[in-house]
Each structure stands twice: as structure tokens, then as C-alpha cells.
Amino acid sequence: MMDDKPQHECGVFGIYAPDEDVARLTFFGLYSLQHRGQESAGIAVSNGRRINLHKEMGLVAQVFDENSLRPLQGHLAIGHTRYSTTGSSKLQNAQPFVVESALGPLAVGHNGNLTNAHDLRQELLNRGVGLTSSSDSEVITQMLAGGEGRTWDEKLRVFMVRAQGAYCLTVLTKDALFAVRDPWGLHPLCIGRVGETGWVVASESCALATIGAQFEREVAPGEIIAIGEDGPRTVARMPAPDRAMCLFEYIYFARPDSLVEGQTLHAARVAQGRELARESPADADIVIPVPDSAVPAAIGYAQASGIPYSEGLIKNRYIGRTFIQPDDRLRKVGIQLKFNPLADNLEGKRVVLIDDSIVRGNTSGPIVRLLRDAGAVEVHMRVSSPPIRHPCFLGVDMASYPELIAHRMSIPEIEDFLGVDSLAYLSLDGLVRATGHADAGFCQGCFTGRYPVDIHLVEKETFEN
Amino acid sequence: MMDDKPQHECGVFGIYAPDEDVARLTFFGLYSLQHRGQESAGIAVSNGRRINLHKEMGLVAQVFDENSLRPLQGHLAIGHTRYSTTGSSKLQNAQPFVVESALGPLAVGHNGNLTNAHDLRQELLNRGVGLTSSSDSEVITQMLAGGEGRTWDEKLRVFMVRAQGAYCLTVLTKDALFAVRDPWGLHPLCIGRVGETGWVVASESCALATIGAQFEREVAPGEIIAIGEDGPRTVARMPAPDRAMCLFEYIYFARPDSLVEGQTLHAARVAQGRELARESPADADIVIPVPDSAVPAAIGYAQASGIPYSEGLIKNRYIGRTFIQPDDRLRKVGIQLKFNPLADNLEGKRVVLIDDSIVRGNTSGPIVRLLRDAGAVEVHMRVSSPPIRHPCFLGVDMASYPELIAHRMSIPEIEDFLGVDSLAYLSLDGLVRATGHADAGFCQGCFTGRYPVDIHLVEKETFEN
Amino acid sequence: MMDDKPQHECGVFGIYAPDEDVARLTFFGLYSLQHRGQESAGIAVSNGRRINLHKEMGLVAQVFDENSLRPLQGHLAIGHTRYSTTGSSKLQNAQPFVVESALGPLAVGHNGNLTNAHDLRQELLNRGVGLTSSSDSEVITQMLAGGEGRTWDEKLRVFMVRAQGAYCLTVLTKDALFAVRDPWGLHPLCIGRVGETGWVVASESCALATIGAQFEREVAPGEIIAIGEDGPRTVARMPAPDRAMCLFEYIYFARPDSLVEGQTLHAARVAQGRELARESPADADIVIPVPDSAVPAAIGYAQASGIPYSEGLIKNRYIGRTFIQPDDRLRKVGIQLKFNPLADNLEGKRVVLIDDSIVRGNTSGPIVRLLRDAGAVEVHMRVSSPPIRHPCFLGVDMASYPELIAHRMSIPEIEDFLGVDSLAYLSLDGLVRATGHADAGFCQGCFTGRYPVDIHLVEKETFEN
């Protein structure tokens, strides 16, 4: 019953707001970033003297109640919500990481993945720092705690010189909040105002809207912003290589109502559907999405193709983690635990089935059979992203080479494997065009194997993290 | 953050299947009926000699794990999932109720509400039966355990003579499963086959699909079906008054993929949208639903009106029960914790906003403001059900008279209160027409105050249950 | 690591005290009665209109916290703490039982065992009452709820006419507290004053001392006391057969500081040790107890024999339920998980080992080996009660016939089995003499098989309860 989707590894949030209950706002901010990570959640708050922390395994709403929020008094805070693969689902990897350092207490929340974490980790061990987890976020925390530099400003700049890969950081010290985005701008990070005097930083603008904050701008790639009692200050804009925004934020990750480069992701996804209709039309009666993530692309496809938009699959809204294993009978019905077909809409119809991506390819086939069993006479699958042929080494859990169906099979083979009448993916050009920023740079590693960062170190080892 | 929706009080499930792991199938059946009640869940299993039970507060997936399922061995079972208002959220009200009786063990699961529960309860107390809960389902259980009749068949028939109101029951004895539906057919109940030799009964057909069972037919109003080793047998068809199916099952309750009277509820709701477009057109640029329940009606409205269907509101998928209270700031942003607007779709647009129903009217206003703040220039609200002017006394938590906005205000007043440019409800005729069974009888109590059953007893008292 | 001791089945408590926080006092009362049952605990409180209940599996201190105590407001309450064998460790057997009846709400807590529960249960089923548990306490509750009589006074008297066996009850109605003791006086029950206007009832006087109440007197065998706003009133003294107080309350059950018939159990147990020394002297160097329960008897034996009292075994104070199974190695060390010997005290010594009772005989042998391994040259075991040759049918979990070592073996055989140099039990006469009330009647069923109540019904069936 797992989704066949890439999985994100984190959402970050930070706030400096003397007039607000910062822990409570951080809670609701994380709540709206829950889609970026469902494994653990944490909030660290400073009252100007010390940092208090609460973090646990679980969803944001499970981790926090009024009792756990009460001790988190202060005027600046960071929060984190984390996804992880099952293997390393451990409390010691939960964030924020908080340590005492020679410059006082420090808390760090991280979204992304360092590609040179192995080297940096080794450096720390050689320097005599014992590490308690396999997380590259602990590596970042200890690099900041013990790295060169007399001030946090200097330490953060030194860190950016040393770090390779994807990182959006919120960093909390005794009296300041820092927002840091890697020079490639791989993942989103934005800043806004809350109330008269407060400032807030978040992975996505939806977190700002949720707490009633005003979106101000995106944090620039390579930028370090410090927020203290005098408001925000750009500490540095590190020399930036070519921009390389993650395309999967456009395709699937970010919430449809979040803004990136001035438009909502919903609009970008409708545009992907339109491009897809232009590139790969189909002779059909209805367009239906795989709910919920493919709905905007299906609407776009329907608009551009003139084929009526409809619903063909109902998703069980209450589905969630169950610890009960299906037996053989249920394994055969399988996908119906998650989706049920709407026979009246499908009976005798030629269907365009829109999905936003195919990773392993293990759920599309059963969905197609479900549609056919419900009476669909033709199924034309259209995917609003290019074939995923390479893993991600920059913070997305995308599956490994042998698991990726488009790495193992040609498109006709996949077509055959899924049992569809036709299959087409959106082209990379079409995808980029749909972002509305064809000139901006994007990370297309998972589609082309050309990553913006040197990843040879990462490939050498098997990650447990 | 509560929905402004009526709340159901239960889903029932039953299975007789010697070749299956009946508790496991019951679990997945309940899992797909979760939308009918999220407060508690329970499963009772018979192995032919004794009945074992597990029930707890919580969602189905929280109540059961492999440890709690393991002792539930047998070949026949019933399951129950329950909604209740906060006041009486207590384990002693959780179902199934299981008792030892002179005829052996007995388990009962109930969906509905008896209108003469007060009288029946008093009779039991006078007969010297101590009652442990305020639930009318315990009243039913003790009526069956101690009522007249030498056999379960007789006892069930006597019960049906005495009971007034809504009841779909699954009843488990040592060696038989019974399915019972009230003579008005107020709520749905259907029967299907599972495997070679098994039979299954459920509130909705979606539960049959989920476990790979074949839908056979609906249980007739007034019918008692017994399922034992010789398969199903109609024990009785009690004399039936006019049919009175609950219209809210068509509007909101039942899952869109469930079948009622031969069509999916999705199709019925698309038809409601079409009727609504015919009755109350609007001069507008886009049609958007209040997600998720109004999506089919919005699709229907768009189809019939020719105005493009779009999405205008994103619902936080991970929203759920949080124990954290919003502070004043957050209370002001309010509805944004649940919905966020898609500005690009709304900017400068005249919007038709489709909702399936308005109960108290406390969330529609904030949604309208959200749309306007996001740039909508006109908001025309269309509701795919008639105004709710009366409470329900037959198993639906619909709010009381003073809470119902359509009881307190005229439609122009509501229009004004919500701040919409125009407001229209679907007519009762239109609603009935959209069911495709205009000749069948429906309960229209909440719209007209004319209930199919005498409710004078119920109105006299304040319910705790 | 189980004790080789009989197990009690309950402690009861009741309070009527308008000026006190009755739930809190009930909590601390139960806390001091924890030795009478460790499986579940519950408190029911009446505020004059309705009864509120909280009960759960676990120790008193686990079941209650300030949150669960808060709703228990009122001025009269009963509490219960329950032991049960593993088989029926279920929440539905936890007490108090609370039901609504024709006379209003009713709560019952019970210590003991009805010998005619089977017949009474059958009567209830035939009368049409569905029963939810296997507990004879639910039988009592439903007998009171539905039995003959226009008032609670009458109902309780009718109950006492019908019931056979052991029962100390605390009964709570809307506005009165009742204390009821069976005509044989099998288990203890006493009454005291708390504050200016309050009254309290408890299984043992230690509960009165713990909450600062003054002991007034024991409830007489066969007596019903009602406590309402006018203070206590004797409703009835039912015709009493011969007195038959449980001798094991003297030997092991009741706390040493509790008063029975005007003396502490500690004094009675010291006297048992003295009698034992007189009846069965030993030529030895030290007297040591099996801690903790045999300490007073060992002190008495030392005093009467002139042999110095010493400690030879240390009991692990923190031992408690562990879910970790010992492996083979640990099974061999076995008893050392619970007791460790004091080699300096034992080395080269002839030891009198005092225990208060032997039930199955499975722990005494390992203890004796432990003493020998630690250097004891002779071990003379002395037991301050007679051989247990029969089970108890009156509320004590004593083990069944085949488990009782003294049922299966002669004393020389036991001596041999345990590996002691000599073994002697206290005579029944000696035991009775040590109570200081040789003329009072005692239940000696477990020693002689002559029970004060007809138990033929009980023996016929296998109990689950």
C-alpha cells in the first residue's frame, strides 16, 4: 500500500517574533509542512539565554500537545519535520539537533543531503568528535559547533565553503535565527513577515499562509540571512554556480498552493498537463487522474485536449499506516485497499489516465487492471514528468538503480508491463517549459544522470541514513 | 477546524466464511467504512463455541494490530466503527456489544437511532436489567438477549415489532450471522459473496470491493437475513411502511464509489451538480468545489453549465486531530489551517463555489473571504442539497434547531451572512430527481420536518447519547 | 519468580464524607490495600445525582493520575482493587461494576466468591439479563439492580437470603453507601470515622490509618450498614451461622499492621511463631525468615526458642513484573533473581528457616539449596501454618488439588522433596490458639476440607473467573 512516489526528507521552519507564541506558530507551520516528512518532528526554542527542545517520532500532531509545548517559551524558534526510510527510523536522527558549543547553544534543522558528507564526517572523527547518529545533519551541526570562525556569521560562511550538495538550513542560536540555502538553490526556502515585528522562514510559502504571515521573497541560492532584534540582514551571498532547482518540487513534492518563482505549483502542474496533452494526445472519452497528486495535471490535460475531466478512482481518505498485514486474498485485491474504481464513469470508456510520475512501477499496473475490470475499454497512460532513470543523491528518496522501472525497461517494455494501450511521458523540455522559467536552471539528475554537484563520493557507498 | 457537515454514527460489517481469516477481512472492511465513524472500533468473532471481542477508542488502524487480531480466531465475525459527539466518547459505548444470554453468547453492531429507545430502556429497567451505558445499542442487545422468543429468529422478529426508527444491525451468535434492516430502509445495508463459500454483509458496497467480495444485492427494508453453514436465508420480511432512504447518504455520507440502487453515489452527486446548474445557473468563469466532498457535484455543475471546472482551494491532507489550540492570531487566520486558496486560479475570476451542504454555516463565510482575498471578483455559492431546517432523530448528528443556519435565517439573510454575490440551494425535487429513483421514498425530515417515524418521544428529551 | 503463596482476590473501600475529596481519599485507601489485588483498580463516585466511574487494568498508582481523578467529584464513593489469575485478566472483570437500574444508578465492589454463583447466573440469564463478564460480581450487581424489593434495603436483604459464600461488599447508590458482610464473616470489613462528619468502610483497618481515619469497629458477620446524611444505620443483621473467619487472613493476607478482633496481625503472627517453637523445637544456631511475610513468625520463633533471630536471605526490593524470560542459564540460577543468601550469616550454621505457608512447594526447595550452597550445615524448616491439603472456594486463589504439595505428598515425602533436615508445620490447634480467639469460629477448609458453606456446586465446574 506504499505510494510509488519519491519521498522527501524534510521541511524546515524558523521564526523570530518577540510578540508571538513562537512555539505554537512553529507547530502550525510544521503542520502545514507535514507532507515533506512524516517520520519525526521537533521544535527548539530560545528565550535569549538557553534553548529548549522537544522532538519525537511521529506526525507533528502526535509529537506535540499542550504539555510538550508549554516548556517551549521564548521569542525565537526553529522546527523540523522529517521523512526517512524505515531502516533508519530512529529518534537519534530526529531534528533539530541541539548542542552546546563554545559560542553557546546551537540548534540546526536541515532539508537536503550533503554529497560530501562522508568526507566531512571523517574529518570530524579525525578531529576527535564522537558522532551519535548516521545523519548528515549531525555532521552539519558539529561542523558549525566546532568549525573555524569567531562568530556564527563566519562559521556559516566557512561551512558553505566546505559543504557540497543540497541544504536548506534553519539555525537557531541563543539570540538569532539564520536561514541558509545552498548555492544551487536545490530546494525551496522563503521568508515572510508575521505581525508587526516578526519574521518567519519556511521550506514552502504554504507555511506562511497557514500562520497568517506575509510572503516576502525567496531566500536566494547561496544566501545566508540572519534575523535578530534588528530584523533580517543578509550575511552573505556565496558565489553561486548555475541554478539547479529540484524539478520534483514542481512535479510532486511542494504543496500545490505553495509559491515558487511567483506562481503556485498548482498552476505549474496544470501547465504540465497542458504540455503533455500537446506532446502526447490520445483519442479518448475521459481524462482521469490518479488521485490526489495528479489532479492538476489531469485538469490541464483535459483543458488542452478538450476531453472531459472526470473522476475514475476514489482514494480511501482514511487510509494510513496500518499494522495489519493483508493475507493472500487481500494481496490479490491489493490496490483496492487504497483506490476503488467508479464503474459508472468507466464503463465502455476510453480513458486517459494521468499520473505525475512513475518510480518503481509497482502500483500503475494494478490501477490499470482496476480500470479495465470496471469496464474501461482503452487505457492511455500519460505521465506529467519524464522517465526517472537515475537515483537522487540530493535529499530525495527516489529508490536505487535496480528498482527504477525506467532504468530497467524501455518505454514499450513498460507499456507492456503496465498493460496500457499507450504510454507517454512528458519530455524534459516540456516539463521545463511548464515551469514558466525555461531559462532558470534545474536539477535534472534523476532524468538524465547529470547532477549539478559531484556525486562520485556518494555513489561509492551504501547509505544507511 | 471542525467540518460543517452532518456526522454519521456508524458503519457495520459481518462475515460468515469458514475458509477465510474472518477477523482480518473484518478489519479491512471496517477500514473502508472508516468515514462512517472515527471514534471507536471493534470486532467480535465466533468460533462456533464462544465469542471473542476486541474494541477500543480510536481509528480502526489504531485499535487493531497483529497482537489484538491474533486471539480473534473463528469463522464468523461482526465489526463496527462508531462516531459519537464528544460528550459521550466513552469506551462503554463502543460496539459491538457482547453478552452471554440464555441462548448463548450474542454480539450486536448497530447503525442508526431508535426513536422509542427511551420507552424500551425504561421497560428493561423495570424488568430488572441493569444497563451499563447510555447507548440505544445496548438497549437493542439486552432486548435480544432477554426478549420473548425461543429462537434467535423469533427474538429478532419480536424486536422488529417493538423497535421504531433507524437500525441496520449485524448480529452474531455462536453459529450464525444475522443482517437486519429497519422497515423504512433508512440507511444502506448490502450483502455479497466472498470466496467459494463465504458471505459478507456491510453498510456500504465499498467494503465488499475492498476485500474482493462480489456485491450480491441490498438487504431489503424490513428484512432479516440469517447466514449459517447453509448460506443465507431470509428469516422474515417485516411489513414495510413507505420506503424512506436517508437523502444524506446520497449527498454526503456514503463513499462515492459505493453503490446504492444500482448506481454509485459519485454518479448521483454528479447528477446533483447537473440539476443544480439547471435550476440555478450563474454567470461565471470557473466552477470550484469545496474539497473533497463537493468535487463530484462541481464536476456535474461544470459539465451542465459549460463553465470550466477548476481547483481553487487546497485541503491540508495531513490535517487531523491536533490537541494544540490556535491562539488569537491563528484563530483569525482560522480556515487557512484547513484550506489554502490558489491565487493564480482565482485572480480576477467570477467563481461558482460548490458545496454539498451547509449545516451551521460557520465555515462557508471564511472560505468565501479566502476566495475574495485571493482575487475572486464574484463568488456565487451553489449548494447541492436543500436548506437543512430540522435536526435528524434517526442516527445522524445534524446539530440542533438553534444551530441550524437555515432554521434561523432566510436564504437572502444567509447570502448576506456568508458575503456571497448569490446563493442557491438545490431543490428537494431536483435532489430526488438526481437519485434516479424519483419514485422511491426518501426520508426528507431534515429538509421538511416530516419524518417517516413518530419522533415525539425523542424531541421531549435531551439526548446524551 | 512467582510467589508460592495463595492469592487474594480483592480489597474494597467506601466513603461518605461531604467535607472531603472522597475520590482522593479512596485512592489512598486503595493504595494501602494494594496487597489484596494488583490486577485492576477502580473508583466510582456519586455527587447525589449520578455516578462517575474510572477503572483500568494495573496497579492503583498506574490507573489513576490527576486527570483521571478530576472528573470524580462527589461526596460518596467506593473503590476496588482486584487480583485475578492470568486467564481472566480482562477489563470487563474490573470493578466496581456500575449500572443504571429502575431505582437509579448503582455501583458494587466485591471481595470474595459466591459458591452458588452458577445457579444465580443461570437465574439471571433465564430472567432475560444479558451478562457481559464471567465475574460473580456482575451477578451480584444485576441481582441487586433487578432483584425483588422496593428499596435498596429490601434488595440487599433479599440478596443475602439468596447468596451463598464469601462476600464483603461496598455498594454505592445515588445518595447512600452500603457495607455488607457475609453471615460467616469470611473476610474482614471494618468501619471508621473520618473528619467531623465522614464515615469510611474498608477491607482492612490499615486503609483507615493511611487516610487518618479513626477505627470504629468491625462490620459484624451478616450485617448490612447504610451510610447516608444521617450517618451509619444498621439495616439488618441477617441470621448468622457459625462464625468462619478465613485463617489465611491471619497467616498471610492482611497487612501486619491491620487490626482483626482487637489485635494486629503482626502480633498474631509473632504468636504463631511462638506456638511453632513450642510444638516443633529445633537444635540450631539461628532463626531466619523467608522475607518479608515470615518475618513476624521468625521473630516469635526466636523469642520462644531463645535461638538468635537473623537475616539469611535478601529479597530484591525492586523485583516486579518483568517481561524478559530467563534463558537456561538463568533458569538454573532461578530463585537468585528473587533472593540472595548472606553467606557470612549462614556459613557453618544450623538454620531454622521459617516460612508462613507452603502451597505448591516449588520455591522452598531452591531456597534450601541456596542456604546450603552458602554454607548452612543444617536446615530445619518450620512453617507457621498447617499443611494446605484442599483448594479454597471462597475467594482465595489457592491452586487446585493436583498442584497442592501437601495433597500429593506426606510430610516425610515433602521433607525429602525439599531436601531439609527436618520439616514441621504448625498444628491447626496451635494456629487457632495463636489467633487469641480460640473460641471464635474459623474457616479451615484448606486444611481439613470441611468448608462452612456447601461447595458441591462449585466443585462441579471448571472456573474461568
Next chain:
Amino acid sequence: MMDDKPQHECGVFGIYAPDEDVARLTFFGLYSLQHRGQESAGIAVSNGRRINLHKEMGLVAQVFDENSLRPLQGHLAIGHTRYSTTGSSKLQNAQPFVVESALGPLAVGHNGNLTNAHDLRQELLNRGVGLTSSSDSEVITQMLAGGEGRTWDEKLRVFMVRAQGAYCLTVLTKDALFAVRDPWGLHPLCIGRVGETGWVVASESCALATIGAQFEREVAPGEIIAIGEDGPRTVARMPAPDRAMCLFEYIYFARPDSLVEGQTLHAARVAQGRELARESPADADIVIPVPDSAVPAAIGYAQASGIPYSEGLIKNRYIGRTFIQPDDRLRKVGIQLKFNPLADNLEGKRVVLIDDSIVRGNTSGPIVRLLRDAGAVEVHMRVSSPPIRHPCFLGVDMASYPELIAHRMSIPEIEDFLGVDSLAYLSLDGLVRATGHADAGFCQGCFTGRYPVDIHLVEKETFEN
């Protein structure tokens, strides 16, 4: 309801045993060391390649079940049980601490307190190590992980050069177990054999007995022992200052059945009672202990004085942490929640009341009143240790200067405050004599303020840890 006793801060355990289930044996070892710390427990196991850890807040039996033990596979392990004051009861202080280091994984369990922790901590921060807790045990762990030395042997020796204060360590690396005891020998640590090829290290010998291991010898003050596949090897015996064993291990901490310097603590405590009787006789009828810890001293006092030993106070065996607050009434009864007097033994008696120590003096007064209320005509209090006039800075939570009654008051003042007829403490000479090793050195800091280690650094700050 707190004890008026000093509190220990830890028990340590380690095992190297290829033929055993080392995690299981560690569990039972910790179980028998539970008296040394009840706040948290943890076990770290190595299988030769990596270290797995489980630690949590709670008692040993609460922290571990078969599920948490299962992943702890390997052939060498350490375990830890920790006490802490409420203030710092946090999971991040729980032990063992496990880190990855340049030499591979490392786990550390610590009993004691470093007096120069502040300086060492500052050094680590300056070296750029971020610290996650306030615990000096994390300081030790990071010192070992990053300290000078190419091997663990060297690193441990460097550590011992740098560390001041009390420390018994068990250290686990990938393939070796180390046992380390500070040069003063402040707290006990011993080594034994388990099975044919296994070795075990523990704070007290009772842990060896519990798992069926044979006591071999104490680890010498200043000794480092390494245990690998070739068995134990003494890595170093660091130059030792004067021996300074903690006298409170003799008085109260260590379990009575544990061996120190060749005798059980029970024997040492009986000897303390004898010395006390010689130094401070009393004209009285009975000797009673404050149970349980003062029982051996009371037996010794009785033996030497010829006054009969008796029990006068019963301790509630089931008392434990309750979250229910006593109200005013209960606060007045106070001590009776924990102890109840035995009136028959006390009535008209002149009582010698033996306690092993008085720290704050807040429970002795209520106990004395309890005895008088129960009829004692005279109460002569005798304490089997000298007055505690100074705090401990070496790993015992002894209270601060202003809390110590013997710091604030003279003995006549205390006598008066407690309301006793006479009060006498054991002399320091008498205490040392009772150890049987008058020539060995002992830490007498809490009695005389003369500590074996320089503590000026510690006194300067307020500890949170």
C-alpha cells in the same frame, strides 16, 4: 513521601561472553542493580562490527521487553541504570552514551562524578565538540572518542591522567570490554566469571550472583582491565593516591548481600549496630528499625545490647511513584502513607529506634510522633552513621548545605527538633571500625568536609546535572 536518604547516581555492568545471550544477562544484572538508580536504563551490545543500543526513561523492567531486547545481538555488552534528581530527568542524559569515533564505535557507562568536569567540558567546547547534554558522562565519552592516543588502551590512560573525582566505567568498543575504576576506589567495581569462557564486570557482586557468575575479585583502584577474546588483561594500574572508598556504600547504598573487601554489607551493618550499642547504649524495652535499610543495624544493636529486636513500623510494600497529590488532610497524616505503626508492640514501651542515616531530617520527626501516638513512652533514636554535615561532590545526591539538618543544627537541637528522648550518632571511628578494615582509607567528605579530591571547582557552580 520521599525517602530522607542520599541517592546514588548509577550502577554499571559489562559482559564479554561468546557463549551467552549477553543482552539478557545484562538485563538481569541491571535488574539486581536497580537500587543504584531508578530513572533510566540502557544496554549497548556489540557483535564485533557494530554497537546497538536501547535506552529509555524508567525502571529496568519497564525499559526492556522481548521486542527491545531482540535486536541487541552480540557477544559483548554494557548496561547502565541511572538515578537523577528530577530537574535533569531527561532522555538525553540516559546512558550508555554511544558515539562513532575515529577508532570505531564506542559506548560508555559511568558511575560517579568528575570534580573537574567543568574544565574538561570547556576544553571539549574549545576543541570544537558540540555537547548534547549536561552530563559529565558525555564529557567522558567525548574525551575518549577524541582524546589523545592511538589505541583505546592509550586513550583510557590519558583519560585517567586528566580526570579528577569518582568514576567506575564500563566501556564497550567493537571488540573489547573495558572496566575502569578511579584511583581512589571511591565506588565499588568487581569482576567475575560466567560459564566456561565468559567474563562479567559489575558495580556490585549481587549482580554476579543473580546471573550465576562467580565472583573473582574487585577491580583495583586505578586499574584498567580490558576483556577481549583472550580473557581479561590489566592494561594499567594508575599511580594511586590514598584509598578513599565511599563510606555510604557501607552504610546504605550497596545491597546487603553484596561483598566488599571480603564481607557482605549486611555483616558490616550488623557490626555498625553493635558499635552503636557500645558507644551509645539506651535503657529501653525494644529495638526497632526504620525499615528496610536499618534492619541489619537494628539486629546488631539488639545483639550487642541484649534488648529484644522487634518490628514497630510496617512499610507499605506497594508504595511507589504516585502522581496523585495528597490534600491537606493527607499531608497531615503524611508519613502514614509510607509507614504504619504496630501498636501492640509499642504500647507502653521504651523504644530504641535505629536508622542508618539522617539527611534532611524531615521524616524522622513524623516517625517519632507515630511511635508516640501508638503508645511508645520513650523514643531513643540511634543512627548508625555520623552526622552528615557536608554535601557529596563525588556522585551521590546528598542534598546541599542548607538542606542538611546536621549542618544547620547541633545534636541537642536535632534531638529537640525530632522530639526524641535521646539521640546519638555512630562515631566516625566506630563506623570505620565496623567496616573491618580500619586501616583502609575511606572518603569521609560528607562527615568531615575533607574530601580526597580537590573540589573547589565544583563548589563554585550550581549543578544542573
